[in-house]
Structure formats: structure tokens, C-alpha cells
Amino acid sequence: MKAEYINSFYKATKEVFKLMVGIDPQKKDLRVIEDMVSSKDASVVLGVTGDLRGTILFGFPKDMTLEMIRIMSGMEMDRIDSFASSALGEVANIISGNAMTLLAQNNYACDIVPPQIFIGEYKSFTMAGERALQLILTTPIGEFDINISLKEKQV
Amino acid sequence: MWKDKYSIGIELIDEQHKELFKRVSDFLRTVESKDNWEDKLEKVKETMAFMQEYVIVHFDDEEAYQEQIGYPEIENHKIAHLKFKDGINDYVRIFEEEGFNEEKIQEFGGKLMAWLIMHVGKMDQMIGEYAKSKGGEA
Numbered sequence: 001m002k003a004e005y006i007n008s009f010y011k012a013t014k015e016v017f018k019l020m021v022g023i024d025p026q027k028k029d030l031r032v033i034e035d036m037v038s039s040k041d042a043s044v045v046l047g048v049t050g051d052l053r054g055t056i057l058f059g060f061p062k063d064m065t066l067e068m069i070r071i072m073s074g075m076e077m078d079r080i081d082s083f084a085s086s087a088l089g090e091v092a093n094i095i096s097g098n099a100m101t102l103l104a105q106n107n108y109a110c111d112i113v114p115p116q117i118f119i120g121e122y123k124s125f126t127m128a129g130e131r132a133l134q135l136i137l138t139t140p141i142g143e144f145d146i147n148i149s150l151k152e153k154q155v
Numbered sequence: 156m157w158k159d160k161y162s163i164g165i166e167l168i169d170e171q172h173k174e175l176f177k178r179v180s181d182f183l184r185t186v187e188s189k190d191n192w193e194d195k196l197e198k199v200k201e202t203m204a205f206m207q208e209y210v211i212v213h214f215d216d217e218e219a220y221q222e223q224i225g226y227p228e229i230e231n232h233k234i235a236h237l238k239f240k241d242g243i244n245d246y247v248r249i250f251e252e253e254g255f256n257e258e259k260i261q262e263f264g265g266k267l268m269a270w271l272i273m274h275v276g277k278m279d280q281m282i283g284e285y286a287k288s289k290g291g292e293a
Contacts, residue, residue, distance in 0.1 A: 019276045020269070022160075073183055073268055074156050082258045083187060086265025094273055 012098035025137040036125045036132040044092035047113035054150035058092045064142030089117040156180040163283030
């Protein structure tokens with residue numbers, strides 16, 4: 001997997017976070033993982049089609065999710081309901097859409113499949129024999145990760 | 156929900172944005188309140204009707220302003236407005252077909268909030284910047 005895939009998501013995440021929640025996430029770690037599993041409280045999974053194919057998985061802890069919702073909506077919440085999960089899914093969707101725009105500048109034409117959101121469900125999204133890259137990001141309101149498994153379309 | 160950083164420096168548009176944010180914020184508070192569902196439903200229906208109408212008025216005004224200042228990105232902006240309206244209309248259709256159910260309304264509320272913040276916080280800022288560069292009101 002190439003660095004520009006990761007960089008597109010990193011840049012898009014920083015931009016959207018700054019704009020929507022006023023926070024600039026920092027890269028903490030980047031590592032290869034064998035299994036792409038939703039292990040955080042809230043997970044958003046998006047499919048990628050086109051020149052690159054694969055899956056993107058965002059994982060957020062509960063407290064961070066609720067703090068993001070508080071910053072955006074001004075409302076204090078104590079659980080991730082359909083409103084909060086939908087807003088979180090849309091943030092991840094916007095980030096991914098912006099990442100696709102950045103990838104298009106590198107001549108990869110891709111589209112995203114609308115997000116699926118899982119709250120408190122731990123599932124595996126690994127495709128057989130595919131490794132993924134996990135980007136861990138820190139913010140003052142918590143740590144989250146973006147797992148990226150993308151493959152160039154066979155010509 | 157409204158934050159000063161969302162201002163673009165053009166009074167008419169900023170006032171309309173504030174109204175939109177206020178309505179969406181009231182809507183979300185209603186949807187998320189512990190009131191019983193029957194009481195909430197009235198407010199939900201009212202907001203849906205308002206959003207459908209006001210979003211069109213606001214987008215038309217904003218597009219007219221862009222035309223007036225010769226904003227070069229107007230066509231892209233119109234596409235974004237269309238997508239925003241489509242997003243609302245998709246839910247209007249769902250509610251017409253399936254009735255108003257609480258989970259779908261919460262889902263709609265989450266998306267509406269994200270779309271509004273992103274649109275006003277990013278795309279609309281560029282109108283303000285352009286107007287400023289041309290020595291306009293902003």
C-alpha cells in the first residue's frame with residue numbers, strides 16, 4: 001500500500017476535524033495490522049470502489065464521540081444514539097469524500113460507498129490475505145484510529 | 156450550535172445562516188429531548204416543512220449574491236446546493252413512505268447537522284473570501 005493513500009486520509013481528517021470540531025489531530029503511530037477489527041465503541045466502515053478498492057474503518061471511543069457531538073451540536077449526551085452515530089458516520093463520510101478528492105489529484109479515480117455504523121459491535125472486516133494499515137491519531141479529547149485496506153484494481 | 160467562525164461577513168447571508176442553525180439546533184433539542192414522542196412529532200413535522208422551504212429561499216438568495224459579485228465557483232456551489240436539497244428530500248420521501256419514526260428522524264438530524272456545518276463552515280467561507288478580495292462588503 002502506498003504512502004499517498006494514507007496521506008490523503010491524514011490530510012482530509014485534519015482538515016475536516018479542524019473545521020467541524022475545532023481540533024487538529026496529530027499522527028501518533030502508523031502500523032501494519034493483520035486483522036481489521038472494529039475494537040472501539042463506535043466504528044464507521046466505508047467501502048472504496050474504482051481505481052482503488054477496499055475498506056476504510058474509523059474507530060472512535062465513546063467519550064470522544066460524545067465530546068465531538070457536544071462541540072458540534074452544543075448538546076451534552078450520555079450515550080451514542082442514532083443521532084450521534086449518524087453525525088459521526090457523516091463526519092467519517094465527509095473525511096473519506098475529501099480523501100477521494102485528494103487521491104483524484106494523484107490520478108486515482110475512486111468513489112466511496114455510504115458508511116455503515118456499528119456501535120458496541122466488534123466485527124472483523126478483514127479480506128482474506130489482506131493486510132491493513134492503521135493510523136492512530138491523538139487529540140485533546142481522545143485517541144482514534146483509521147484503518148485502511150486499499151488495493152489497486154488489476155488491469 | 157452557531158459559532159462566530161461560521162460568519163462569512165455578508166450580512167444577509169450570515170443572518171440566514173444563523174436562522175438555519177437556530178432551527179436545526181431547536182430541532183435537534185426536540186428530537187433528543189425526553190418528551191413523549193407525540194409531543195415531539197409536531198415539532199419534527201414543522202421543522203421538516205420549514206427546512207424544505209427555507210433552504211430553497213436561502214440557496215436562491217445565496218446564488219443570486221454569487222451571481223451579483225461574479226463568483227467564479229458558482230457552478231460548483233450550485234451543485235453542492237442541489238446535493239444538500241437532495242439529501243433533505245431523500246428523508247422527506249422516507250418519512251412520507253414509512254411514516255415518522257424516531258430512529259430515522261435522529262439519523263436525519265445527525266446528517267443535517269454535519270451537512271450544515273460543513274457547507275457553511277467550508278464552501279460558504281470561500282464566497283466571503285472572494286467578496287473580500289474584490290473589496291466587497293466582507
